[in-house]
Amino acid sequence: MLVNPNSVSTMSLDWGSIKWFVTPSLIPGAGSTFGEVVVNPGQGHARHNHPAAEEILYVVSGEAEQTVGDGDPFPIREGDTVHIPMGVDHSTYNTTWRPLRLIVTYTPGGEEKALEGAPGFRCHAPGETPEWSRG
Numbered sequence: 001m002l003v004n005p006n007s008v009s010t011m012s013l014d015w016g017s018i019k020w021f022v023t024p025s026l027i028p029g030a031g032s033t034f035g036e037v038v039v040n041p042g043q044g045h046a047r048h049n050h051p052a053a054e055e056i057l058y059v060v061s062g063e064a065e066q067t068v069g070d071g072d073p074f075p076i077r078e079g080d081t082v083h084i085p086m087g088v089d090h091s092t093y094n095t096t097w098r099p100l101r102l103i104v105t106y107t108p109g110g111e112e113k114a115l116e117g118a119p120g121f122r123c124h125a126p127g128e129t130p131e132w133s134r135g
Contacts, residue, residue, distance in 0.1 A: 001027060012130035014120035015043035024109040033109035039064065039100040040132060044093030053106040055084040057092070062100035067091045
């Protein structure tokens with residue numbers, strides 16, 4: 001099945017935006033979640049975990065500071081992959097002036113639903129462009 005980015009909704013949060021291309025709720029029979037995340041410059045998300053799924057981050061472009069578990073924060077940049085085991089706390093913070101673009105997967109899929117309860121969550125219809133105000 002082909003999924004065009006213009007055919008799916010965009011989630012926006014205080015820190016950036018997400019397009020989920022494959023999820024169990026969008027694609028009948030899908031067992032994982034796959035999407036693109038954009039973290040705005042100087043923004044990031046608080047430490048959290050996914051109790052029922054592992055997560056993989058692939059850095060398409062940009063740089064950030066990443067945490068996984070109780071370890072020290074470490075830099076991630078274009079081409080890096082981060083594996084986050086099921087139930088392990090983690091955070092991502094864009095420390096630069098450029099957007100951070102990530103490909104994100106959850107296995108099994110479905111963890112993306114938890115974002116709907118996050119601060120600043122908004123769902124934009126396919127084709128609608130989210131806007132952010134400068135602080």
